[in-house]
Every structure is written in C-alpha cells, then in structure tokens.
Amino acid sequence: MEGSLDTKPRWERRKDARPEELLAAAVDLFVERGFASTRLEDVARRAGVSKGTLYLYYENKEELFKAVVRNSIVRALGEAEDSIAGFDGHSADLLRILIHGWWQRLGATKASGIIKLVMAEAGNFPELAQFYREEVIDRGTKMISSMLERAVASGEFRPVDVNMVTQVIIAPMLMLVTWRHSVAPCNGSELDPMVFLDTFLDLTLRGLLPADNPHRTSSA
Amino acid sequence: MEGSLDTKPRWERRKDARPEELLAAAVDLFVERGFASTRLEDVARRAGVSKGTLYLYYENKEELFKAVVRNSIVRALGEAEDSIAGFDGHSADLLRILIHGWWQRLGATKASGIIKLVMAEAGNFPELAQFYREEVIDRGTKMISSMLERAVASGEFRPVDVNMVTQVIIAPMLMLVTWRHSVAPCNGSELDPMVFLDTFLDLTLRGLLPADNPHRTSSA
Amino acid sequence: MEGSLDTKPRWERRKDARPEELLAAAVDLFVERGFASTRLEDVARRAGVSKGTLYLYYENKEELFKAVVRNSIVRALGEAEDSIAGFDGHSADLLRILIHGWWQRLGATKASGIIKLVMAEAGNFPELAQFYREEVIDRGTKMISSMLERAVASGEFRPVDVNMVTQVIIAPMLMLVTWRHSVAPCNGSELDPMVFLDTFLDLTLRGLLPADNPHRTSSA
Amino acid sequence: MEGSLDTKPRWERRKDARPEELLAAAVDLFVERGFASTRLEDVARRAGVSKGTLYLYYENKEELFKAVVRNSIVRALGEAEDSIAGFDGHSADLLRILIHGWWQRLGATKASGIIKLVMAEAGNFPELAQFYREEVIDRGTKMISSMLERAVASGEFRPVDVNMVTQVIIAPMLMLVTWRHSVAPCNGSELDPMVFLDTFLDLTLRGLLPADNPHRTSSA
C-alpha cells in the first residue's frame, strides 16, 4: 500500500529531497561560519553534490540564505500565527505557549544561529537586511503586538504601551540566542534557558495581568 | 612650558601618532563593517596613509584587530583593575563604579561595537577568538571574580557562588552592547542604558549584600 | 488524399519533425544572440524539448550550428546550383535570377543573420570557420566563378578577371547583410534592398556585357 | 637636459606606461577573439602582468573595453573634429581629408577590428552598445552632418538630404572594415582600400558638388 504512493524513479525522489538536503547543509555552514564566510562549494560538498547542482535549486547565495530563513524562522513564525489564530483561552497562557514554542521550534535548534548571524552580518548585506526585516521582524512584531492589543482590549491584560511591551517580549529571546551562540562559546558559562524564560514570563505577566489574577503563576 | 614636554620635530610627532591614527581608522571601519568585510585599504585611506604603511605598524589584519582591542577593551580593563587596586571603600560602591566606568569608557563608545563584533565573528577566526578569550574574557572574569571573592571573604557580600555571580554581572553589559548594535538598528526600540544598569545594580546588590545593609541603595 | 501521404502515427511525425523544430529554435537564438552567447538550454526550451533531447539529434553546439547552416545557407546554395544547371537562357538573366533568388531565400530571411554571425564570430571557432569556408564560401565562390567562366567562354560576357568579378558579385550581398544586422540597428538608417541590388546588377552587367547588348537593362 | 625631465623612479615610469601596455594587449585580444571570448587573464599575461594588476587600472572588463574604444576610435574622432575646426578650404577637400585620415588613423589599424567587434557583439552587451552609440555613433554622425550642413549652406555642396548623405558617407567605411575583418580572412579576396575609397569619393562628390565644379577631381 505504501509503495503505491511513491512510483517515482529513484532520481526523482532524490530531486524532491535535494532542496532539504541543501538547506540542511546550508544552515550548518551559515551558522558555523556566517554568511560571508560560507563558501557555496562547501555547502554543496556537505550536501553531497557539486557546486553547479546548488544553482539548480537556488539562484544565488542570497536566495539560498533566504530559503534557509524561510524554512526555519519564517516557517516557525507561521506556525506561531496559526497557534494564535486557533487558540481559545487566556492570553497569559497564549503568551506562555508562544515563548515556549519559540524555544522548542527555534531557540533550541541550530536555526537560532541564523538569528544571531543576521544580527551580526545584516549590515553588510542590505538586501538580506530588507528581506529579514520584512519577512521576520515586521511580521513577528505585528504578531505579538496584535496579540497584546487583543488582550488589552478584552481586559485580560492591563492597558500598556503595546509597542514597548512587544520589544520587552522580544528582547529575552534575542538575549538567549546571543547567549548560546556568542557568549557561551566564549565563556563556558551556563544559563538554563527554561529557567530564564519562565522567570521572564512570570515577571512580565505580573506586570501585564490585572491585580490578583489567577493566571499569574504558570501553574494556573 | 608646553614645548618642553615635546621637543620632537613635527613630523616625528606625526610618526608617533601614526599607530593611534591607524587604530582610530580601524575601529571605525571594523565597527561599521565587521572584521572580515573591512578592507585594509580603506583603513589606510581613512588614516591618510598608504596600504603599505599599515604593514609597517601591524603585521597583518589580525594583529591590527588585536591592537584595536588592546587599545580599547584591554586598556579599559587595565584601568578597571587599577581602580580596584586603588579603591578603598565598600565593595558595593566598587561594583557600582566598575559598571558605570564600563559604560562610560566602553559601553557608550564606538569600541563597544568591537565587543559585538567579536561575538559575531570570533567563530570564524580562531586565532582572534583565542586572543580575545585570553586577554579579555579570562582577565575580565578573573577581575570580577576576585573582587567578589574579596568582598565575600570580608563579609561585605553574602557567601555566593562566585563564578555564577560573575556571569550574572557580565551578562547585562553584553546585553546592552547587543542591544545597541544589533537590536536597536533593526528595531528602532529604545532602552535607556543608565536606567537599565542601575536597575540591574540595585537588584543584584540586594542579592549580594547582607540583610539591612545601608549600601543597598545607590544613594548610600 | 492528404492522409495517404503520411500514414505515421502522430507522435512519430512529431519525432520526424524534431530536427526541424530544433533548427528553427536554433536559428532564432543564434541570430538574436550570436553563437557563443546562445545557451543550448534556451534552444531546447524554445523547441519544447529537454536539453538532453537536443543531444540526441546533434552531437554538440558546433554540430547544431552546422546543421543550421546546412539547413539554410547550404540548402539555398544547392537550389541555386540547380537553378543554374537547369537554366536555359542568357547569363545576364541568370545572374539576375541568382541575386534576386538569394535575396528572397536568404537575404530577406532570418537566416541572413547567420551570415553576419559567421563574419563576426568565426574567428573564435576555428572548426566552424573551416566548415563554413568549405561548405559555403568555397562552394558559393565556385558556383559563381564557373557561371562567369561559362558566360565568358560563350561570349555572353566580356573577358574579365573571373575571380575578381566573383568577389565583386559577392560583396554587395554581404554588404546588405551587414547593413541589416549591424548597421541599421545602430543607426536607424534605411537602405532599400531591392533598389540596392538592382542598382548593383545594372552597374555590374553594364561592365560584363559586350557593348550594346540588349540584356543591359533588367527589363530586357 | 633630457634626463632632468624624467626624475621618476623606474617603477613609476612603468606605472605611466601600464595603461598603454594594457590597452595594447587588450586591443589585440579583443580584435582577435571578440569581447565575450577574451579572457582578462590573457590580456594581463600579454601585457606581462598578473590578472589583479589589470584591475588597478580598469574597473572591469567593460571599462577596459571602453578605454580601448576611447583610446582609438574616440581619439581619432576628436582629431577629425579638430581638423574640421582648423580647416580652411573647400568642403570637398575636407571630405577627402576626413576619409583618408580615417583610413590612416583607424581603418588601416588594428583598431578597425573594434568597429567590427561592436557590430558583431554590441547586441549582447547593452551597456557597451549605449556607450558606443553615445560616444562614437552619435558624435561621428553629428560631425559629418554638420560639415555637410555647412557646405550646403555655403553653396559648396548642392542642397541634399543631409542625414541620408551622412549614412551614405559612413557606409563605405563600415564596408571596408567588414571586408578586412570578416570577408577577406574567409575569402582571400583583395580589395584595394585606397582605390575603393577614392572611387567612392569621386562618385559621391560628383553628386554633391554643383555642376562643372573644379573640385570634382581629386587632382584639383
């Protein structure tokens, strides 16, 4: 029964897999070496193909990088948006879910290195900076802002400066990423991400929720 | 009176100034473009000398970078060490002085971009990473740790896990740098550094000082 | 009645048509972009086949180009030879027929771009140059020369330096092609080909025909 | 006395010579192989330098080509303009001087291959096409047109369609170039350029000059 679902010749099945294989190799190297210092030939070799093959799937280095971003960060953003849309409960719990989901889907994965990389190198590659701003920053910011607005409007959260709080929420995630990829490797220091995020959540929710709200503790 | 301090002919003073001029040009460009993307020709041009001259003073790109680091971060570290050695007062005040001094001498200056740069690119340049670890990280860590140890030994601070607290103290400084150079430019967001650092100091000292210690408030 | 002429199944007729379709696509692109700059992938795509298929019909790029030349210029040359062989009249009229036929079958068609292309690029592709010399230049020259010799021998034309006159006859045709493909597009200038060719014919025949020959005017 | 005029160190004299050496190598190869097929490494090697050196003098391949054009065709155009400005005589003689000057300064030199090259390849390099149109075609056309206008206004030449005649004058020069670089090498044929140009001049001037003008014959 399963075999009947895939009647393609082997090389065609390979072709379907290629983009994924190339992206996998690309994330690894981009994270290891940064955008500028990653050689496409190395990406190709790590994916087990020749340099030319890479160009069958991605127009150039920047497009490859965009694909990596779309395949990790943008995808996770979409999933987060979906989980917001489908969520039916208190916004405090939604915020907890988002932050934890971010950690599991991005923060803890190799892809988080991409976030650090963009912070480090976007300045030198204006087209990438624009792409990242449009497809990640703007969209992510909007997602959190509108969630906050809804929560404020419904009275779940106290009236706050939504844009400011959005920044406050994003900050510790970037912090964690910086830590993992820049500080820890230089430093050997430890920082338990879950403890850090939960501390942050408790603190922030204490500020966002109206007084004496039972959602204050994560055990709620 | 002034002339007696510098009897060299002008061109020789110029010669003595060269390294400084080169370093000034180099910081600017390293901070603007990162290590890999900075072209030595641009550094030389900005310093008003030829490319070859640069090599008279610095063996190669990495040595130039090291010199930049020594001239800013390492120098500031030395000054901090001196101010510790010469300090005669309560360790809580010393910590305040160190943090504020860091902000004034490094955090608020262009050189803070170097810190971010190292976090971003050190991975690609192992020799730089090693240099930075030895001359900045290890030394800075040791400085803070020994200060803490002394304070704990003297009873000024409660007994704490010194290594852990060292990390806790370093973190917000890195945070601030990351914010200024990576987040703010992508984000337009604001973060008042002094407020941030003071908040951190109050919070941390509250944890470090024995109960009911008058040094708890910065006005003490 | 029509069906009886072609009893093959449709796909097989398609197969027979492939070479023609490929050649058609190839002329277009060679003329548009030149030999070196034409990508075989584009030729294949324009013919509606895959790149690999092209290689089933033509060994490589040069062979494809040769086929294009054979299918246009060489074929026209053959037809011209036939029309000479089958011609029964005065050589002056034959020359008129040849020149006009050349214009209709080649000069006015896309294939004339191939002539220009050879003039422009043959230098870079020695094998093509040799092929073109053997199959076009030598043969065309011989055709005209022998026609002239016959006409001189028969007394239709005055005794002339046959090789020289051959060049004189070829020149305006190349001129016209150069004009259409190299000068006009840079220049917006016009040049009525028929007027040009007729002027040339009148002029040349005036020189070739014995005095007071009634064939001097094209209306004869 | 002469030595005192050149006190530069040898390598500096070399530097002054480099552009010329590079241009010389470049004309040769561009004419031999065309624009697209000429490898910059070959140009460099022929000039006796490394590939990188070429880029010290010319930003890229197109700029190198433009420099070649400026150094030959555009320069000759300027000289022609000067000789028009400084000319004091009958326009028929001026036209003769221009045509003969063109042959000596361009037509008979290697640079004439550049003209052919542009006709052949400009289509594939839009920026080059634009450059050539602006700096050569437009300027050259304007030069001839205004000369004709002046001659017509002064009554030296009969009233004619100036733009049309301009094309008529340019045509045989392009013809000659095509002949030398495209036809002759394929053909072994000969065409005495001076005879060709003089024939053209006599013919054209016969059409331009008022009846019974003594300037009709070049011996005038």
Place this chain on the structure above:
DNA sequence: GATGAATGAGCGTTCATTCAT
C-alpha cells in the same frame, strides 16, 4: 527515444600581503 538532474571546468572580480623604490 526522451528526460532533466548532475557535473566541473572556466572566468570575472576582490583583497590581504609583499617588495622594489
């Protein structure tokens, strides 16, 4: 026969580094 994925040699361009002057 037909496909199209894969290859790899080749070229334009950049830039840290050297060295004759």
Place this chain on the structure above:
DNA sequence: CATGAATGAACGCTCATTCAT
C-alpha cells in the same frame, strides 16, 4: 620610514556536456 604597484589565491556564478532512469 613611506609608498603604492604588483601579486595570486579565492570565491560566486555559468553552461556545455553526460548519463541514470
């Protein structure tokens, strides 16, 4: 000391050609 011309290795990208299916 200072110069800046010269080098050459490196890398992004292209495309004719091959070959497993």
